[in-house]
Every structure is written in C-alpha cells, then in structure tokens.
Amino acid sequence: MTYKKITLRRGKEESLKRFHPWVFSGAIASADDTIEEGDLVSVFASDGTHMGNGHFQVGSIMVRVLAWGDTAIDDAFYRERLEQAWRVRQALGLMRDDNNSFRLVHGEGDFLPGLVIDVYGSTAVVQAHSPGMHFARKSIAQALVELPCGMIKNVYYKSETTLPYKAHLDPENQYLIGEFDTDVAVENGLKFHVDWLRGQKTGFFVDQRENRALLERYSAGRRVLNMFCYTGGFSFYAMRGKARLVHSVDSSGKAVSLTERNVELNYPGDDRHKAFAQDAFDFLDNIEPDAYDLIILDPPAFAKHKSALKNALVGYRRLNAKALSKIQSGGVLFTFSCSQAVSKEQFRLAVFSAAAQSRRKVRILHQLTQPADHPINIYHPEGEYLKGLVLWVE
Numbered sequence: 001m002t003y004k005k006i007t008l009r010r011g012k013e014e015s016l017k018r019f020h021p022w023v024f025s026g027a028i029a030s031a032d033d034t035i036e037e038g039d040l041v042s043v044f045a046s047d048g049t050h051m052g053n054g055h056f057q058v059g060s061i062m063v064r065v066l067a068w069g070d071t072a073i074d075d076a077f078y079r080e081r082l083e084q085a086w087r088v089r090q091a092l093g094l095m096r097d098d099n100n101s102f103r104l105v106h107g108e109g110d111f112l113p114g115l116v117i118d119v120y121g122s123t124a125v126v127q128a129h130s131p132g133m134h135f136a137r138k139s140i141a142q143a144l145v146e147l148p149c150g151m152i153k154n155v156y157y158k159s160e161t162t163l164p165y166k167a168h169l170d171p172e173n174q175y176l177i178g179e180f181d182t183d184v185a186v187e188n189g190l191k192f193h194v195d196w197l198r199g200q201k202t203g204f205f206v207d208q209r210e211n212r213a214l215l216e217r218y219s220a221g222r223r224v225l226n227m228f229c230y231t232g233g234f235s236f237y238a239m240r241g242k243a244r245l246v247h248s249v250d251s252s253g254k255a256v257s258l259t260e261r262n263v264e265l266n267y268p269g270d271d272r273h274k275a276f277a278q279d280a281f282d283f284l285d286n287i288e289p290d291a292y293d294l295i296i297l298d299p300p301a302f303a304k305h306k307s308a309l310k311n312a313l314v315g316y317r318r319l320n321a322k323a324l325s326k327i328q329s330g331g332v333l334f335t336f337s338c339s340q341a342v343s344k345e346q347f348r349l350a351v352f353s354a355a356a357q358s359r360r361k362v363r364i365l366h367q368l369t370q371p372a373d374h375p376i377n378i379y380h381p382e383g384e385y386l387k388g389l390v391l392w393v394e
C-alpha cells in the first residue's frame, strides 16, 4: 500500500522524535495534492527521514501518527494493537464474573489515537474520533471478535457525534458485527443498563469505577447526595455501602430515569433512594445546611477547550463553594473534574479557593485520577484528564 506523503518543516520533527503522536498544521511544509480526510500518510522530516505513518485529518491536528518508522497500518497492525490493549486489561483483572465493563482502547494511551472502545460483556462499543479510524472501523471490528479471549461477540459502532462534522462522513450508528444481546453489564458486582444506542459517550462512564468503590467505603450511615448522577453509578455503590439515604440529581430527565432504573435493578423497592431532575446549582442553593454528609460532584467537562479555561475554573470554584458551604461537619466531599484542559494543579486551586470562601476546615484525604484501563501514554501527557479530591470537611 502506498501512503500519501507529508514533509515537515525543518526542526518540526522534534516532537515526533519524542514519540508525541500529533502533527499540527503549522509543522507541515508540503503535502501531496491528492490527500483527503482519513487518508493513510507517511510523515517525513525535512532531511527525508521517514518518521512514521498515520491518519490525515483536516484541522489543527493534521496527522495522528499510529506507527513509527515504516511500519504498515493494516489488518495485522490493528490485530496486534488490540491484543496489546487486551493484555493490559487482563493483567488488571477486569474480566471477571462480577465485572465485565471496562475501557479496552483509550486513544493515544493505547497507541491508537482517534479510537475509543468500551466493553460491556459480549458487546464492544467503538467510537472513532478521526476520519482515519472511521475508515478502519471494519478491520477494527473484525480484530475485536478475533481477540484470543473470545469474549466479544457484538461490535456496535457509535461515531455520529464524535467525528468531525465537516468531514461529511455521515457515519451511521450501527452493529458492525453481531446484534443486540443484553444491555445489562456488571461493575464490581453491581448491575447497570447500558444504553449505547442513545446514552452519552458509549453509554456508561467506566472511568469512575475505582472512585465509586472508594465512595462505597465511606457511605455507611451517611446521607449521600450524588450530583450530576447520569446513570447513577455512585448512587448504587453508596447504597451497597449502607448509606442512610441517597439522593441523585441530574438536570436531564432521561438521566434521572436511567438512575432510577439502575437503582431498581440492584435494590428493588429500596426507599432509601430518591432522584431529582434539577439543575445542580439550584438544587444546592435550595437544600438545608447539614442535610447531607457525603456529597459527590462529578460535573460534565466545564472546559472542552483551552479557550474556556477561565470560565471553567470559576464554575468549579462556585460549584465546590456551594457544596462546601452546605455539607455537614464531619462530612466527606468527592469532587471531580473531567476537563482535559484543566490541570490537576488548577483544579486543586479552584477547590482551595472554594474552601477558603466557605471558611470551612478542609483536609484532602485522597487525590484521585482515571483508572488503569484509561492509561496515559508517557509521551502524550494530554491523555491525563480525570482529577478528583476527597475532602474531609469540619
């Protein structure tokens, strides 16, 4: 297979030499006239050195390098990368009778920029974030069902909202292999429905698995408020942890009914749980002080891009200040940011300001992050996105 050719400006190969997989538009000196969205390209330094092969995309990141040197990107390539990803999850012990949901491919973190795959039992949900991965979807699907474990039978492709709109790819959400089997998955022994057809992202946030397990340990006897509950993950862990009551809040009515369904699946008829379709900021304004002694704040990314950073930090400060001002003394606050554009330090500073504003005595008990099935490629620090703090509030 011949790849189209891209030549870099002098000195612009430095980041590739350090294995960072992105080529920005400003680094490119010349490109074949015929290059189109999603093409396989070979990237050359100005002295003619073949740096690597990758996917071309119109935009600020123009090439996502998948393989260094002249390694081919073909069916065997995808098979090998997916097997490597699989081996890590196997080592992590994520495939058990009481746990069958995890992230199998985390983009750059698994050396597959532009690709995300979450597994729910026998179904893999694939999201392409680049046109190149869209074109490779059939090879990827085939490699998934051929993984040596034989666990994956169905591959659902869900990229209508993740691919660049301007590329006019018109991707259809559909099963590439297999069919609907069950929509109930298991995480640490707790069951949940995954709505990969209509839900956000791949249908469930598998990245909070370990943080939910930690929350369970703090739940006994507490009155828990799970803000931004989405499918209610933190809520049913709190119930298993013997919380006195659990209130779940989300502005989306659909999320609230998903939470109610999932709580019912694990704890049918348990009247400790109530869900509210309300704006989180309004809800916090209207609760009585001391009504809760364990609060979870897991909002959507306030900053999707660097340009929104300042407003995002104000948002995190306001939200945390509201929760800190209301939580009962001796309470525990689990607070998160999943904005990639917000650094650990910036988030901590926003929470620090919120604490100072509320004039509470606050200690950091845990500093949380994304789980190991969302690995960070050491050459691509941008892959670190989830940050959390567990605070003890007097």
Ligand code: SAH
Pocket (backbone or CB within 6 Å): 204, 205, 208, 227, 228, 229, 230, 231, 232, 233, 234, 249, 250, 251, 252, 255, 278, 279, 280, 281, 298, 299, 300
């Ligand atoms: N904690 C969840 C994931 C949260 S995703 C989990 O463990 O799975 C973020 C959620 O915040 C979404 O469900 C979205 O509907 C909700 N949301 C966004 N803005 C909101 C607001 N202003 N008030 C309440 N919920 C909001």
